[in-house]
Amino acid sequence: MSKTESSTQGYEGGLSAGSADVAQFAPERRTIVKSIQHALHVNPALIPLFILSLSVAGFGIILGDRFFSPFSLTLILQQVAIVGVVAAAQTLVILTKGIDLSVGAIMVLSSVVMGQFTFRYGFPPELAILCGFAVGALCGLINGVLVAVVKLPPFIVTLGMWQIVLASNFLYSRNETIRSQDIQADAPLLQFFGQSLRFGGAVLTFGVIAMVILVAVLTYVLNNTAWGRHVYAVGDDADAAQLAGVRVKRTLISVYVLSGLICALAGWVLIGRIGSVSPTAGQFTNIESITAVVIGGISLFGGRGSILGALFGALIVGVFGLGLRLMGTDPQWTYLMIGVLIIAAVALDQWIRRVST
């Protein structure tokens, strides 16, 4: 024993002499580009945050008070609340190297279940809302099992589920809309997220607050729990994660189920936003959520990005939408700008990936 000890000590003694000068060369060698790359690596939400601040400042200068007022700025938040919530779900899935094309459909189906269970079957709204969440979770579970256990590509699974869920939504709802007045009279809880707090001109709906809380909670979970680290590891390299001791299947299924639950939350927020329960609402939420995620610097190749980035991505789209509308330009300019941002964001992601080795 004593022999091992002394030899170990000798071994370490040699090291302490060597380590000192190696530790020095790193800061000198790091160029500006390298440190930017490193900063983006560690915090990929920096770029969308930068673009967001720049665009807010830009429109503020051009449009003045019309844009830079508490009312307009909080209007943007209200407009992106639903996309923001769905983008959080989308982010989780994309972090695992997947994609969820069924988010919009799950959202609408959940909202329809919440509405129809209350009005068709006379469920108390609390219970109907729970049923809506259960339906969202079930859709997510089906996605997750097909992806993780049956090992089908996420794109195909969720493309199929998109059609299935959307069709179920129309079949089940018989394409009928539940009117806002009826909900207000009989089940105001369904419109919970439409309520708002006002501070002067600023209007914060509960939907906006829900989005912010959701983003904060998910940011914490992804960064500070083992499950969060596993989500990144699975997206980064699923085989490596498996060998390192991550239960990949469980992680994947839990991600899709959570995504379904968040979509159900988005469905509830949707009722608050539009007032009624409509099976045709939120047609573009799918593609808008993916847009927000990509502009938010989350890599479609998995393992990189943050929920905060997705929120910034959604806000960037919202800022451009409102800003360009206030300027009186053709709305097509908004789409053109978004297209440019998407391609730029992916190009940037590729650059970050091509790191120094």
Add this chain to the structure above:
Amino acid sequence: MSEFILEAKGLVKRFGRVVALDSADFELKAGEILAVIGDNGAGKSTLIKSLSGAMIPDEGEVLLNGERVMFSSPMAARAAGIETVYQNLALSPALSIADNMFMGREIRKQGFMGRVFRTLDKKTMDKLARDKLSELGLMTIQNIRQPVETLSGGQRQGVAVARAAAFGSRVVILDEPTAALGVKESRKVLDLILGLRERGLPVVLISHNMPHVFEVADRIHIHRLGRRAALINPGDYSMSDAVAIMTGAMTAHAVAA
């Protein structure tokens, strides 16, 4: 108590009509570096996977410290103290060194935050990771939170070995640790392997590189056609002899213990 820390008897593994392991034996003594060499397709990987729990053999038994064990997964083998460094290293490139070292066995904070909110104890994990790396002479890595993909091949190998050394209480298995490395980096990794032995950990080293094998190994297990063709002392045989046994051009007459 058995003489061998890890032992396998009569392992058989078939893939369809291909017999990858044909009643293979394996013995690892305490505190030694045992090299496993063999031509491509000889069944080295299958043998190692059977020992590390990545594959379940059809027949035969594996004994750890003389006790029969049955690993159903790499996790089970790891829980028993057998750590494996795979050729692809099983690291997540975008995650930090500390994240990688504790992947799958993260440490949670004490008390309320850890119990209720499952908060990770990043401080402790960073500290343990740094301690482990410096213990193994890998202080060239300055920032424990830097992503693994910013490291060189040798440094990555170092992180993987450090992870195995940190958690492997009984055996460390290294699969081709120097295959993708340059001369200098290989040297570093060989030093790491010798360091593991110095700390009393037995090492199983799978390698194609004869000079490396002959330099560090105490004994060499030569695998051929799904079974152990010979177990030799590197002092008694030359490298070309070993290659001859490996390819079947020669048989080992005396199996030195």
